[in-house]
Each structure stands twice: as C-alpha cells, then as structure tokens.
Amino acid sequence: MAVRGMRQKKKVEFLTEVELEFMTELWALGEGSVRDVLAQLAPERNLAYTSAATILRIMEQKNFVTSEKRGKTFVYKPMLAKDAYQSKTLRNLSDKLFDGTPATMVARLVNDQGMSEQALEEIRALLDRRLKDNDS
Template identity: 30%
Template sequence: MSYNKAMSKPTEAELEILSLLWEKKEASVRQIHEEISKSKETGYTTTLKIMQIMHAKGMVSRNEKSRTHIYMPATNQGETQKSLLKNLMTTAFGGSAKKLVMQALGQENPSKEELNEIREFLDQLERDS
C-alpha cells in the first residue's frame, strides 16, 4: 500500500496517536494502547493496525531493532496543527479566521488567564504587522 505523505491528513484516531507520540517522543504500540484505553474501549490489534497504517503514510517512523517496535512521530506537531486548522478554516468557515476564532471562543468559557494570553498574542500580532 503506497500513500502520498503530502496528501495524507490524519484521521481522528491517527491524530489521537500522534498527540500521544508528540507528548512522549517515542512509544511502543502497547504504551499507546494503554493510554488510549484509559478514555475509550479499543482493541490492541486496532491500535496496532492504525499505527502500521500511519507508518505506511509516513506519519510515524519506527525503530525495528528490538522485538518491540518503538514508534516516533515523523510529522511536526506545529505544521500538522497549522495544516489542519487551515483546512478547517477554509472548509467550515469560508476562509475567515475571525469566524473560526469567534466560534471557538463562543464554545468555551475561557479563563481570565487564557483571555490575557489571547490579548497578549493579538497585541504581538499588531506590533509585528
């Protein structure tokens, strides 16, 4: 099975695994499966198959030197998030960053600390432009 690395966007399950790998830097299928099993019921073979597909897509690399394969993220977290966000903004919000941000802030009740961080970020964007 051959995949075009540039064209593959992670599915929800793949993104969940990538998030764990970005956090852990590297992990076995068993370690990832144990983490996922804390929040939902899933079979070990399902986790294994998803990670094998992700390897074929180029989303993860693996060290095959020992009996237990160790997987590492092969995609950059920031670039992946940026790509997914751009796609979401284009398809769901007609390309409008304002609509996306307003919707995101309307769904949650940001803390005072989060609002201050958002203000600081906006101030920085204004200074840089």
C-alpha cells in the same frame, strides 16, 4: 522476508479519528512501541493489541509516523509535529467552514467558547505583540 512500507497512490492529508487518538499519545511520548501507546490509552478503551499494531502500521504506510526496530519491537515516531498538524487542520477548517477567513474563526472562539478572563487577556497580549512586530 516480509514486505513492509508499501507505497500508496494518493497522498493522505489528515488523520482519521483513531489515528489522531494514537498520534496524540505519540506526541506526548515523543516515540513509543505498540505496547507503549496502548498503555497510554484510557483503561476503558479496551483495544486489542493487534488492533493497535495494525493502526500504527497503517499510519506508517500513510507517512504519519516512522518506525525503527529495537530488538524485537518497532518503535514509532511522529513524522509531523503537533503544532504543524494543528496549523494544517485550522487552515482546512477555515477553508471549509469559515469561508477562508480565519478572523471569523477567532471571533467565534472568543465569543462563545466560555474562555476564562485570563485566557482572553493572554490572547490580547499575543495580539499586542503581533501588532507591534508588524509595525517594525
């Protein structure tokens, strides 16, 4: 009997570069085996099967995904929704690089991110809705 799923001392908060790459595919797929995820990566990525398996196993140890055995293979599923992780990441970035003021962040985005006029309009509409809700 193999040992799987050992605990770890410190809670890991954020995905590493490669883990984010994998999680992105899992978010898109909903769930997937090592082979499924590997198939989603760009062809020029050229990652060995065992590397992908290792990455997913580590992600499970860090509680970023759960696995379920189907026949011979494990199927992995995100433990964290994409938008929740987006929020978490933005909060962290706001703290670390924007003095904890997310408004500065939005300002920076709106000012120099080369957003289309349509995108800007959408955001304004979003703000209008938000500000109306606050009134009630």
